[in-house]
Amino acid sequence: MSDYRTLTLAEVSVGDKLEPVDIDVTTGLVVCGALATRDFEPVHHDKSAALATGLPDVFMNILTSQGLMTRYATDWSGPEAVVRSIDLKLGAPNVPGMVMTMSGEVSAVDSDSGVVDINVLGENNIWGMHMQGTVQLALPREG
Amino acid sequence: MNEAEQQAFEQEIYAFVGEVVYPVTPAPDDVNESMIRHWCEVLGETNPAYLDQDWAADSARGHIIAPPAMMYVWGQEGFQVTTGRAANAQSNLVETFNRHGFTGVLGTNVKQEYFREVGVGDNIAVQMVIDNISERKMTSRGPGYFFETLATFTNRDGETVGTQRFKVLKFIPQEQPAAAASDDGKLETPTRIASVRGHDNGWWWDAVDAGKVLIQRCTSCQTLRHPPRPMCHECQSMEWDSIESTLDGEVLSFTCVRHPQVPGYPKDPICAVIRLAEGTNLVSNVVGCEFEDMAIGMKVKGVVEQVDEKTALPQFYPA
Numbered sequence A: 001m002s003d004y005r006t007l008t009l010a011e012v013s014v015g016d017k018l019e020p021v022d023i024d025v026t027t028g029l030v031v032c033g034a035l036a037t038r039d040f041e042p043v044h045h046d047k048s049a050a051l052a053t054g055l056p057d058v059f060m061n062i063l064t065s066q067g068l069m070t071r072y073a074t075d076w077s078g079p080e081a082v083v084r085s086i087d088l089k090l091g092a093p094n095v096p097g098m099v100m101t102m103s104g105e106v107s108a109v110d111s112d113s114g115v116v117d118i119n120v121l122g123e124n125n126i127w128g129m130h131m132q133g134t135v136q137l138a139l140p141r142e143g
Numbered sequence B: 001m002n003e004a005e006q007q008a009f010e011q012e013i014y015a016f017v018g019e020v021v022y023p024v025t026p027a028p029d030d031v032n033e034s035m036i037r038h039w040c041e042v043l044g045e046t047n048p049a050y051l052d053q054d055w056a057a058d059s060a061r062g063h064i065i066a067p068p069a070m071m072y073v074w075g076q077e078g079f080q081v082t083t084g085r086a087a088n089a090q091s092n093l094v095e096t097f098n099r100h101g102f103t104g105v106l107g108t109n110v111k112q113e114y115f116r117e118v119g120v121g122d123n124i125a126v127q128m129v130i131d132n133i134s135e136r137k138m139t140s141r142g143p144g145y146f147f148e149t150l151a152t153f154t155n156r157d158g159e160t161v162g163t164q165r166f167k168v169l170k171f172i173p174q175e176q177p178a179a180a181a182s183d184d185g186k187l188e189t190p191t192r193i194a195s196v197r198g199h200d201n202g203w204w205w206d207a208v209d210a211g212k213v214l215i216q217r218c219t220s221c222q223t224l225r226h227p228p229r230p231m232c233h234e235c236q237s238m239e240w241d242s243i244e245s246t247l248d249g250e251v252l253s254f255t256c257v258r259h260p261q262v263p264g265y266p267k268d269p270i271c272a273v274i275r276l277a278e279g280t281n282l283v284s285n286v287v288g289c290e291f292e293d294m295a296i297g298m299k300v301k302g303v304v305e306q307v308d309e310k311t312a313l314p315q316f317y318p319a
Ligand SMILES: [Zn+2]
Pocket: B218, B219, B220, B221, B222, B223, B232, B233, B234, B235, B236, B237
């Protein structure tokens, strides 16, 4: 029935690249992402609170960044993939007006466990690395 | 802080290791379709595993699941945090750091592991402890300590569905370049580092701005030289003029500058020493060519290009 395909383990190899995706970091995405993740810390919705920390505007909360990165991985894999972990090093803030480009590459395929490691990078066009690390997905063996 | 003071301070902070930040606390909301859908709407998430009951019923899971990245969302404290959070072991630890000058704070790493998927109707409880605190480290931000909280998430049956490790650096802030926003509030797009233009080389850069690469020539002995300087290395004459390069060249040596990535510069730029047809060398970029396809001796042709809003530079292409 499904229009959705999920990559099988056999279809994935180390070195496979994920198509890069650009995310427009808007005030809407920052503020609404904070609310959708129930993160009411003022720095994510109140510009004056963000200015007081030395940043020029409200900035994206970590839960939104994690959500965008897992979405990026499963948009590539398809919906039957099971997310096992997301391990991120945090870098420069994402502030409205920036564009964050996400890119990724398969760095390991474990045929015993069915888990693939994807090295991922989210980089904004102003300050560079916003988040970088690994998403692990378990893929089905057969489609 | 002398050695004895540091020891006393470290004794104070290391006592926090193992302290409970939150005891096991059930989420105020059970896992529910509305919150999942609202989250997906903002995140641009279209995964039918979270959103499409019909699809999910026929999938290997048989039902929709919550996005794994929502694991921490269910137990969030809510709107009350806009007016401050109740004191707990973590805020007490942070306060201890602050009192001793470690006022800087930076989240450096976050790792979530997921052991079980979570379906609608379940309830996720969270427990958090201070898991470890590093020894004193000298970081690029200043001297400091990393502390890590460990949150453990359990379902209604008491099974662990996942964990989150969050690492935070508390440091003594050093002078940092201020985050830049221009007067109109727009973010400034970084440009390349401006060339330093002095009495002896300003003319060369001014010519690049006008679209030309010049080569300095001694008017006594006709020897060409680059980079620009006041005196001929052959005859010590200080009289000179210049010729315009055709920018036909050959790669003498090259590298790819992968790390660190510098704001305002392209990713992984190829930098090369190019022997110009006139005989002098020029350090520049090779563009329009993959690093793997670069070779010493390859012929290149340059053109002066506007590489960003403020900067003109010669750029070389495979000839
Ligand atoms: Zn001379």
